[in-house]
Amino acid sequence: MNTIVATHNLSKKYNGVYRVNNVNLQVNEGEIYGFLGPNGAGKSTTLKMLLGLTKPTNGDVVILEKDFRKYRQSILRKTGSLIESPSYYGHLTGLENMRMMQRLRNVPDKNVEKALQIVRLENQKNKKVDHYSLGMKQRLGIAMAIIAFPKLLILDEPTNGLDPAGIEEIRNLIKSFPKRYGMTVLLSSHLLSEIEQMATSVGIISNGKLLFQGSMESLQAKSMSCISIKTQNNDAAEALLLNKELQPIRKRDALMFENLNNKHIAHINRMLVSSGIDVFRIEERKKSLEDIFLEITGKERSLS
Known part of the structure; x- marks a missing residue:
């Protein structure tokens, strides 16, 4: 099984304090890897380092079997992400927002239509995003993340702030990505129930340290x-x-x-x-x- 994400002693220090401390992630191809921890544990900081949004204090990042520092652009072309909350222009329609992302990612028209269809926004694509519900905005953010049909999809708290129906919708969407579209998903959450229902593997981080990593089955086996x-x-x-x-x-x-x-x-x-x-x-x-x-x-x- 190919390793899609691997970090070695990945660390980030702010004001002399390690927010991420010697984290060694391993995410294998076809997995939904749940990155679990309390708010402030270091999840978002770790994901930002994987995407080059934050520079590590020390440690190495290997994505798609390539050193991120040497092959950053080629790696990012095969990576999609939604960090913290969707970025969009509210005065534009969903389709217009997707067209902007299309130009940035240099993908064909069919990708735009397919991504909107996957997140079930094809019938709302001509509505201004300011008029979208919170769940629709989250789905638009995911559509923008998958527009290039990446090998690796990184999602930071994708169900945060949604009502139960919205959570169920996003959960089922994410669970379909590996088998239907060949994506490996790395998602963070502080919601135990979400990780348990979506992830095939899990990493538990607290105070910047990775305390557990393994299959969901191996974690559940601890529940004697x-x-x-x-x-x-x-x-x-x-x-x-x-x-x-x-x-x-x-x-x-x-x-x-x-x-x-x-x-x-x-x-x-x-x-x-x-x-x-x-x-x-x-x-x-x-x-x-x-x-x-x-x-x-x-x-x-x-x-x-």
Whole structure:
């Protein structure tokens, strides 16, 4: 599998503080790579360095197997991007905005029509962009990013500020890009649910450091199930079970156990009931992606 984006110790320092610190990204061909982290974690700064919008303090960027410093123009011709928010002229129509991008990217007319069709703006192309909804403006921004049908598409918070219907629309659009149009997508988000529903691979960044990188399956595999037991008297239950060399973890109003099979669960239940402790509830719980994120980042901050 070809590597589309690779960075080596990519770093950026502002006012003596590293906002991005020795980040080693690897994005493979055909992936939707979710770049996940809280606001201010270094996501946008990293993406800007990949596009040459910000100069790294140190480190290397290789895109499409070429050194970005040496082959910047040829790389950018095969790259599309939408960083932070769409740039457009509100007094012009959607089509006129696309024509301007067409001249900048030197692409044929068919690309304009196809890109508008992909984002479903072909029937709104003659309306002034000032009259577009927020979702339509976001779709126009994506149309401008894909007008050259790039090998690599970089999207920074593409669903930011959209309502649930708009988020669903953009999500389905992005998921179609690798298979239908041969694009590799690198997108950033602070929304865990969006990354989980779109990405095939994920990188987690916090305070400028890349703390996890791998397939979505490998991240979800960290969500080992555990058994939650709620009793009439959790203090007495905990003391009893600790005395029996079991290791419950106290969490809110329940006792949590890892790696219990059905036989162990039945044994604990009998033990508690025979000791006069009523068992109110036994249930299986799985860690959410947010729980995993907080564990990886040392529970230092949430994604909001």
